[in-house]
Amino acid sequence: MESVALAYLAAGLGLLGAALGAGIGIGRLASAGLEGIARQPEAVNDIRGTAIILAAFIEGVCIIAEVFALVFFFIA
Amino acid sequence: MNALRTYSLATLLAALLLVPAAPALAAGGDGGGDPNAIGHSADGYYMDFSPLGIVELPRILLVRRDGALGLDVFGSTHAALDDGYRLATQDGVALTAEQIDDTILDHEYLYYVLTPADGEVVLDFSITRQLVWVFIVAMLTLLIGLRLAARYKKGIGRETAPRGTFQNMMEALIVFIREDIAKPSIGEKYRKYLPYLLTVFIFIVLGNLLGLVPWGVTATSNIMVTGTLAGFTFLITQLAGTKDYWKHIFWPLDVPVPIKFILIPVEVLGMFTKPLALAFRLFGNMVSGHLVIVSILGLIFIFAAQLGTGVGIGMIFISLPLTLFIYVLKIVVSLVQAYIFTILSAVFIGMAVVDHHHDEPHMAVTPEPAEESHVLGSSFDEIIHGTGDGVTKTPAAQPSLAG
Numbered sequence: 001m002e003s004v005a006l007a008y009l010a011a012g013l014g015l016l017g018a019a020l021g022a023g024i025g026i027g028r029l030a031s032a033g034l035e036g037i038a039r040q041p042e043a044v045n046d047i048r049g050t051a052i053i054l055a056a057f058i059e060g061v062c063i064i065a066e067v068f069a070l071v072f073f074f075i076a
Numbered sequence: 077m078n079a080l081r082t083y084s085l086a087t088l089l090a091a092l093l094l095v096p097a098a099p100a101l102a103a104g105g106d107g108g109g110d111p112n113a114i115g116h117s118a119d120g121y122y123m124d125f126s127p128l129g130i131v132e133l134p135r136i137l138l139v140r141r142d143g144a145l146g147l148d149v150f151g152s153t154h155a156a157l158d159d160g161y162r163l164a165t166q167d168g169v170a171l172t173a174e175q176i177d178d179t180i181l182d183h184e185y186l187y188y189v190l191t192p193a194d195g196e197v198v199l200d201f202s203i204t205r206q207l208v209w210v211f212i213v214a215m216l217t218l219l220i221g222l223r224l225a226a227r228y229k230k231g232i233g234r235e236t237a238p239r240g241t242f243q244n245m246m247e248a249l250i251v252f253i254r255e256d257i258a259k260p261s262i263g264e265k266y267r268k269y270l271p272y273l274l275t276v277f278i279f280i281v282l283g284n285l286l287g288l289v290p291w292g293v294t295a296t297s298n299i300m301v302t303g304t305l306a307g308f309t310f311l312i313t314q315l316a317g318t319k320d321y322w323k324h325i326f327w328p329l330d331v332p333v334p335i336k337f338i339l340i341p342v343e344v345l346g347m348f349t350k351p352l353a354l355a356f357r358l359f360g361n362m363v364s365g366h367l368v369i370v371s372i373l374g375l376i377f378i379f380a381a382q383l384g385t386g387v388g389i390g391m392i393f394i395s396l397p398l399t400l401f402i403y404v405l406k407i408v409v410s411l412v413q414a415y416i417f418t419i420l421s422a423v424f425i426g427m428a429v430v431d432h433h434h435d436e437p438h439m440a441v442t443p444e445p446a447e448e449s450h451v452l453g454s455s456f457d458e459i460i461h462g463t464g465d466g467v468t469k470t471p472a473a474q475p476s477l478a479g
Contacts, residue, residue: 049260053423056416060353063360070363 007076011069018069022062026055119204119298121153122186125291132186135202141195153186163188209295213283220246220278253277253418261422265429269422272312276305277418284362284410288403297362299355306355309421314347317428350424354417361413365406372399 033051037044123131132152139148150156157163163171163185171179171188179185191197224246232239238247258266258273280296287294295301323329325343328336376395380388 049256049419052412052416053419056357056420057353060357063364064353064356066364067356067360 004076007072011072011076014065014069014072018062018065021065022058025058025061029054029058119206120186121202121204123205123208123291123293130183130186133203133205133208135190136200137190137192137197138199138201139192139195140198141192145198148192153190154180156190157185160193162191162193164191165189205293206295206298206301209283209286209293210298210301213279213286213295216282217275217279221275249277250274257415257419257422261419262426262429266422269312269316269425272308273418273422276308276421277414280305280358280414280417281411284414285407287362287366288406288410294362294366296358297366299359302355302358302362305358305417306351309354309424310348310351312421313351313424313428316425318431320431321428350420354420358413358417361409365402365409368402369399369406372402 029051033047036047121133121135123133125131132154135148135150135153135156137148137156139146148156150159150161157176157180163176163179165171165188168189170191176185179188224243227238227243228234233243233247238244253274254266254270258270262269283295283301286292287297325347326340328339328343331339372395376388376391379391
């Protein structure tokens with residue numbers, strides 16, 4: 001019983017870490033992107049394209065962590 | 077007053093959209109098992125058309141009996157049970173004959189593992205609902221491709237302007253993928269890889285969006301499906317790899333020799349993590365949407381059970397609009413994830429087909445004077461290789477600095 005509780009705890013903590021990390025990462029990316037656009041509005045298309053790809057990378061890490069959290073739920 | 081009308085309209089719309097989801101959840105609630113959010117978005121051996129009913133799907137099992145392999149084919153799980161098959165729980169505990177009769181009466185046998193009375197199951201080829209939708213989506217993709225190709229072969233669209241809603245719509249999509257995804261990411265050799273990118277984009281978009289239709293199942297919320305798609309990207313990337321690409325992996329330039337021995341395993345690992353992340357990203361995004369929707373709907377039942385039916389009914393007016401919001405978000409996510417999968421595939425292919433000039437220093441970006449289409453690819457390359465500042469170097473930005 002205790003191990004089941006620990007598995008749920010691990011899944012919850014994993015989700016916390018993933019959300020925290022991805023939030024900080026995407027927030028920093030967005031701030032840098034907006035600064036870039038404000039400085040050079042002409043480059044908005046390039047910045048947007050690059051930012052979407054990089055956001056996808058950051059989000060990918062978060063999603064992988066979430067999938068592992070789901071695996072913990074399944075095990076529990 | 078106006079806001080109230082909009083609000084009630086939105087709630088009504090959400091209620092209509094979610095008619096198929098709610099009875100299934102309620103059935104899960106009083107069917108003996110727990111209301112299981114994960115089980116709802118998981119795969120199954122039946123198609124749920126509730127409240128109209130359930131259609132069981134064929135079971136195909138490769139069974140070993142006395143050392144000989146045989147293929148058992150049944151029209152449904154029920155037919156298999158009539159033919160002497162037994163049931164077991166997910167943990168492998170066999171059910172007694174009485175318990176099996178009970179599950180048949182309660183229509184719960186679909187949630188158990190089918191085991192033959194004699195022998196053992198080697199492989200389960202059973203058709204699941206997600207597989208059915210993969211077939212439907214693949215057929216639709218094929219249909220769109222063939223119909224479009226036939227039209228362009230006849231000359232409509234090449235010699236004249238594209239005609240009809242369908243062709244105009246698809247041409248806008250194809251031009252978008254060619255101009256905004258393939259050309260900037262891959263470069264000159266984009267033509268060879270454009271058909272793959274188009275196929276994968278249309279397949280993922282259809283798979284994602286059809287999962288939002290009532291009774292629809294998201295074909296892409298299965299790790300096997302997304303894994304297969306990512307596997308195609310992996311194969312194409314490796315087969316397209318130029319000499320420079322392999323050299324870059326196995327003998328990275330411009331770094332001291334000891335660092336190379338650290339970098340080589342990292343680069344080799346990177347070959348596999350890229351498609352793996354592709355598969356996980358699409359899968360995770362699609363599953364998480366379903367989970368959130370079912371969880372928010374589940375709040376109604378949780379509140380009703382904990383605080384009384386009245387609170388549960390009150391919860392409907394919070395849950396349904398929230399679900400509608402997630403639904404709209406999911407439409408956006410469906411399109412964005414298809415875009416991301418396609419553009420990342422294109423970027424990976426572009427990394428593989430690129431020809432570096434290795435007599436020049438590697439860090440210096442090859443100048444691409446006033447070539448708008450290379451902007452994304454080169455700036456992305458710069459960021460990856462750490463020269464940084466990639467965006468400000470784009471040719472388009474130069475005149476603004478002067479002026």
